[in-house]
Amino acid sequence: MLDIIEKTRDHVPLTQDDIVRLITGIVDNSWPDYQLSAWLMAATLNGLTDEETFQLTGAMAFSNGQPDPLGVVDKHSTGGVGDKTTLVLAPIVASLGIPMAKMSGRGLGHTGGTLDKLESIPGFRTALSPEEIQRQVTEVGVAVVAQTEELAPADRRLYALRDVTGTVNQVSLIASSVMSKKLAAGTPNLVLDVKVGSGAFMADVEQARVLARLMVNIGRYYNRRVTALITSMDQPLGWAVGNAIEVNEARDCLLGKGPDDLREEVIHLSAEMVRLASDQSLDDALMAVKRVLDDGRAWETFQRWIARQGGLVEALSQPLTLAPIKREWRAHSAGTIVSIDTRKIGRASLELGAGRHRLDDSIDPQVGLLCYAKIGTAFTPGDLMGIVYARTEDRAVSALRLLEASIQWGESATPPSLILDRLGH
């Protein structure tokens, strides 16, 4: 396997055969971790060609053969703070007759995970068998479940190593990791939400475009229709950051309430999904999406979906209960917010207990925060900027300190656009 490491080290492109050997060795554990991590660092510093990235993605995706697709459209977000869009757009899309089966992940570090959020609904189950998923998608039109062990096993091993070897942030490795799971799930249409800004992996739009373009091209190479939206993560999406508290905000959105930015992003992502899956124009898709969101059909689908996965629908007749210690975050002085360190807001939620430092940490579904602070908004002393829901007084204080530290004040600032670019199909 040394020759594969040496090729990437010396900028010699791997052949398709090299890449198949690489992935086979990862899946059957014949490659030791120390060789894999040396290869990952070489790939991180020297990059991979597009052709290598296509082959790598395909080899990871199809190491267990080609599966039958479960839904007709899927969505993936590169991860942000307060991103509860899946909870709203899945029932919207299903309400329009488009089946959606989504494998989701858990939160790690400053970003949350859709599975954790859904599990804050009492009774909700995320571990479904392929047969259960298939039946549920046919009958309810939507299922959001945990990734099965068999899906893209090479990616799981590579990802675990990347996390501890400083090789997470390489565009080909990110793209192949994301796309291998999506190709493995078999769904023919995919909308990517590539987030950029202070709360995202990608710090600038150009970097995000490179990643988005590469993922679109991987999809094209394997005959998938892929659209990528580049969206701003310069501030949290919506107000709520946590688990139950984000379910409550998603519920508000389905009931026509809650923050505008969440509604806007949900509508755009849903419309792209509908457009891809049904060949409507984007305008028609936007109208259709707004209709099912506003006439209550999406909310009805949401309740049926949650119930079908074991969730107590009665619990959703009102907002879910939050942690008992509620502390307000208020402005000390007058000014306008000119920038937000969104990662710090994610960390505030993490420190409250809503997230994980390590994959085997447990989370507290009832803690979290609301952040009303948005770029361009002016506050005067005493104005309510947010609310923290904590399990202990100490943690509430730490979270408030992080929120405070996340804000840069100034004279004036323009609110950032939510949708920064659109690429692909």
Added chain:
Amino acid sequence: MLDIIEKTRDHVPLTQDDIVRLITGIVDNSWPDYQLSAWLMAATLNGLTDEETFQLTGAMAFSNGQPDPLGVVDKHSTGGVGDKTTLVLAPIVASLGIPMAKMSGRGLGHTGGTLDKLESIPGFRTALSPEEIQRQVTEVGVAVVAQTEELAPADRRLYALRDVTGTVNQVSLIASSVMSKKLAAGTPNLVLDVKVGSGAFMADVEQARVLARLMVNIGRYYNRRVTALITSMDQPLGWAVGNAIEVNEARDCLLGKGPDDLREEVIHLSAEMVRLASDQSLDDALMAVKRVLDDGRAWETFQRWIARQGGLVEALSQPLTLAPIKREWRAHSAGTIVSIDTRKIGRASLELGAGRHRLDDSIDPQVGLLCYAKIGTAFTPGDLMGIVYARTEDRAVSALRLLEASIQWGESATPPSLILDRLGH
């Protein structure tokens, strides 16, 4: 430890404190291999600064404290084919009253090891306690022994990983590996033999100069006097390649016989050692060296040394016995040798059983070869170009084939200079 990987990945120099943490983590095994190998690849591709290299070398050398020096002068070769200089120069230097205690290594791949060669003398012991070494150096003036487990333990672990992760050939890692062991042994004067050419790690002189300069500077940083000779490895040194067969050639050299190039290189390396250790001029040192080589004193010291380490001196009254199957290598056509792939000649010896593919392979001390082919020498059909000593007929044939393949024929060529450059103290 992730921050150390990320710094080197991002070209941020490690602080002294980072490097101490790195080496401590290697020695106490708290760094997993997969993180070490990611760091090694980052260091290989991005390089390390001189200051980082100095600190790395010192941290590896002194992780077990500062030892008392055993001899006053030491020599290190970066490894070549047919390099038996230590066997001759150690008794020369000792004959001039300069104590020399040398830790040596075993052969791996196409290069041989001094310990293996010495062990082909019946009875010779290389595992001596520090007390035995000290006493022997005081009484005989010379000891050549196996590296103890406690010497620069971080280097041992790093070297094993580099070997399997494509990170062997990085100048700072090579220099710190060599110099950490030399610093750990405590010897105040050091002569380096940096080999360059088709049988060496370093393929060109400029690369070799960079490595030599770095090692000299590491020595200077830690108050050692270091001289580096850059010597040609475009053809084997001398004629003999193997173990017993190289002892025989070293014996010849001590008796005033054998190939000229070996004698010349031994004299130059010895003289540099004498110069460093006794503050004589190089010319005086050269004269003194030739005197003890020619008047038999070096040969007497050699016998006393071998006997003191358990070797049967009677066995040295004649050449050591070689393997029974002796096959001649003869020229097929007329021509002049214009280049030699020296690595192939090392491989011929390796395939005969004189070397190791892996560190735990055993070797056959009696197999080996003589290669009379030298660049610039003309041959006519039927001329003797070399001799192979093999254990089996098959292996003899394979070795002859490799020897044949190592030669490029042409019209004419100038024999390469043996000593290409000299740097340092």
